[in-house]
Amino acid sequence: MSITKLAENYILEHPSIKDSLKNGLINYSSLSRRIISDLSLSPKKNFDAVLIACRRLKRKLKKEETSETKILEILKKSSIEIKNRIIAVVLERDIFFDNLLSLEKEIRKTREIFRIIEGISAITIITTEDFLDLIKKYFKNKIILENKHLAEITIKSPKEIETTQGTYAYLCSLFGENNINIVETLSCYTDTIFLVKEEDVGKVMGLLRF
Numbered sequence: 001m002s003i004t005k006l007a008e009n010y011i012l013e014h015p016s017i018k019d020s021l022k023n024g025l026i027n028y029s030s031l032s033r034r035i036i037s038d039l040s041l042s043p044k045k046n047f048d049a050v051l052i053a054c055r056r057l058k059r060k061l062k063k064e065e066t067s068e069t070k071i072l073e074i075l076k077k078s079s080i081e082i083k084n085r086i087i088a089v090v091l092e093r094d095i096f097f098d099n100l101l102s103l104e105k106e107i108r109k110t111r112e113i114f115r116i117i118e119g120i121s122a123i124t125i126i127t128t129e130d131f132l133d134l135i136k137k138y139f140k141n142k143i144i145l146e147n148k149h150l151a152e153i154t155i156k157s158p159k160e161i162e163t164t165q166g167t168y169a170y171l172c173s174l175f176g177e178n179n180i181n182i183v184e185t186l187s188c189y190t191d192t193i194f195l196v197k198e199e200d201v202g203k204v205m206g207l208l209r210f
Helices: 003-012 015-022 028-038 043-076 097-109 129-139 159-163 167-177 198-207
Strands: 079-092 115-118 122-128 143-156 184-188 191-197
Touching: 003 015, 003 028, 003 043, 015 043, 028 043, 043 167, 079 129, 079 198, 097 122, 097 129, 115 184, 122 129, 129 143, 143 198, 167 191, 167 198, 191 198
Parallel strands: none
Antiparallel strands: 079 122, 079 143, 115 122, 143 191, 184 191
């Protein structure tokens, strides 16, 4: 891997350094020396290349600000809905699908949420805690994991979100940088949905006040 790529990857993997660089709050020479030290590079051979890489990345990050402004404009126009007492139950992939249809029918009769994420090796059912026993009734021996005490955060955005690059990545990064674990996530048109621990809801609401 080239010195330029090594330096860029180092900065991008350290959010605090990336933000400081983007906002012009970091000394290029000091940053270059730290990167060289942490990556065990030769100061004599690589200092100039790392320094140039830092300056180039700063220009790239500056261009990203325009995109970030558009993202924030969309998020300011978005509304947020929260539902607690949510569960996400992971099932083995080889279930009897008629049972899944029966489960869906029973839950939808109550007008509660029922979502399915179908992967290659597993299926995740998202609903309220009230239906955990019903899920166990249908899939007792097929349950891989039960995630309980969750909250569903639904961000309802204007249709421009469909054509604005980086909105989803921005939100995921925002959660990650603030130590909020995203248990599950999905989207549908202008709705972006995150499942987080109920204990993190207060922190999430603070972050989503754009």
